[in-house]
Amino acid sequence: MKFATKALHAGIEPDPSTGAIMTPIFQTSTYVQDGPGIHKGYEYARTHNPTRDALENNIAALENAKFGRCFASGMSATETVIKTLRPGDEVISTGDLYGGSFRLFTQIFEAFGIKFTFVDMRDPQKVEEIINEETKLIWVETPTNPLLNIIDIEKISAIAHKHGAKVAVDNTFASPYLQNPLNQGADIVMHSVTKYIAGHSDVIMGFLGTNDPEIDNAFGFIQNSSGAVPGPQDCFLVLRGIKTLHLRMQRHCENGEVIANYLRNHPNVEKVYWPGFEDHPNHDIAKKQMNGFGGMISFMQKEDTIEQAESTLSKFKLFSLAESLGGVESLVGHPSGMTHASIPKEKRIVGGLTDSLIRLSVGIEDVDDLIADLKQAIE
Numbered sequence: 001m002k003f004a005t006k007a008l009h010a011g012i013e014p015d016p017s018t019g020a021i022m023t024p025i026f027q028t029s030t031y032v033q034d035g036p037g038i039h040k041g042y043e044y045a046r047t048h049n050p051t052r053d054a055l056e057n058n059i060a061a062l063e064n065a066k067f068g069r070c071f072a073s074g075m076s077a078t079e080t081v082i083k084t085l086r087p088g089d090e091v092i093s094t095g096d097l098y099g100g101s102f103r104l105f106t107q108i109f110e111a112f113g114i115k116f117t118f119v120d121m122r123d124p125q126k127v128e129e130i131i132n133e134e135t136k137l138i139w140v141e142t143p144t145n146p147l148l149n150i151i152d153i154e155k156i157s158a159i160a161h162k163h164g165a166k167v168a169v170d171n172t173f174a175s176p177y178l179q180n181p182l183n184q185g186a187d188i189v190m191h192s193v194t195k196y197i198a199g200h201s202d203v204i205m206g207f208l209g210t211n212d213p214e215i216d217n218a219f220g221f222i223q224n225s226s227g228a229v230p231g232p233q234d235c236f237l238v239l240r241g242i243k244t245l246h247l248r249m250q251r252h253c254e255n256g257e258v259i260a261n262y263l264r265n266h267p268n269v270e271k272v273y274w275p276g277f278e279d280h281p282n283h284d285i286a287k288k289q290m291n292g293f294g295g296m297i298s299f300m301q302k303e304d305t306i307e308q309a310e311s312t313l314s315k316f317k318l319f320s321l322a323e324s325l326g327g328v329e330s331l332v333g334h335p336s337g338m339t340h341a342s343i344p345k346e347k348r349i350v351g352g353l354t355d356s357l358i359r360l361s362v363g364i365e366d367v368d369d370l371i372a373d374l375k376q377a378i379e
């Protein structure tokens with residue numbers, strides 16, 4: 001099945017008891033058993049829920065994963081991956097990454113004896129130089145948040161596997177429509193479902209997919225033991241959102257391209273970060289591993305001061321100033337003061353995340369209206 005058909009049908013059967021075409025919201029914590037241990041496959045809702053099962057199977061199909069599991073948030077999905085490690089294990093992570101992932105790694109898991117090293121993975125050789133016997137996991141985010149760097153999943157996976165390490169890819173910025181990391185050799189794909197997959201800014205959720213039954217068993221054990229599971233109502237909303245994921249992504253990409261080019265040609269704009277530009281440092285890799293370049297764009301104005309950024313941010317009318325991304329409506333954010341505030345400034349600016357950087361999550365509105373809003377804000 002192709003993507004659009006999978007989005008609508010994969011993992012979803014009409015409800016056997018009523019024929020309801022939409023997966024019902026099974027709002028129950030437990031299931032009646034005919035005798036001790038004699039049940040219909042469901043015992044307790046932390047372990048299994050039919051609405052969640054349908055969603056897990058659906059997203060797994062979109063990621064070409066044999067197994068999929070949903071979590072209460074993107075962060076609880078990420079946490080589940082790290083919880084499979086043990087004290088003394090080492091993780092090599094992308095340097096430019098979501099601030100919350102950096103905070104989880106350094107402020108929670110380092111205290112449990114797991115070591116994290118952050119490198120610029122645009123050059124895979126840098127991973128080859130530091131990978132060692134203790135390295136058990138490579139954490140890749142591509143495109144990165146917020147600088148839209150592109151990392152070669154295939155090359156990083158080959159290096160990791162040569163050294164016996166696994167690769168997990170945070171695929172949030174691309175969505176399964178634009179990129180399927182397992183096809184490129186990664187072992188685990190992670191999503192903040194909150195973003196493009198749910199797509200309507202009304203749910204917090206995470207996802208992990210893999211083709212490896214051992215990895216999936218470990219995720220299932222942690223999912224059930226730690227209990228960070230999403231509720232059935234949220235699973236229903238995401239199932240509903242996914243039915244238009246392909247259409248939304250097409251419009252995000254179209255609008256993103258128009259806006260990236262508009263910004264690039266504007267005299268008040270110094271630099272635009274968007275992987276669709278032919279001179280983007282890893283454009284060729286983006287072309288190889290993605291089906292489009294998405295609607296996430298960051299830019300720096302000619303006057304590179306925090307005051308200039310704040311003044312511009314205060315002028316937007318259609319783009320809403322808010323954390324998050326990937327919803328149908330356009331958002332604007334200030335990474336250094338918002339999503340990435342937990343990364344120390346000296347670390348941020350090395351990679352280019354300056355105080356004046358502005359990040360756009362381009363929505364699916366009419367692009368002429370979005371351009372008009374941008375124009376009045378940056379002029």
Ligand code: PLP
Pocket residue numbers: 073074075076098100101141145170172173191192193194204205206324
């Ligand atoms: N990964 C990326 C790239 C993100 O942008 C975010 C949230 O902004 C997360 C992970 C965390 O996901 P959640 O907010 O659903 O916990």
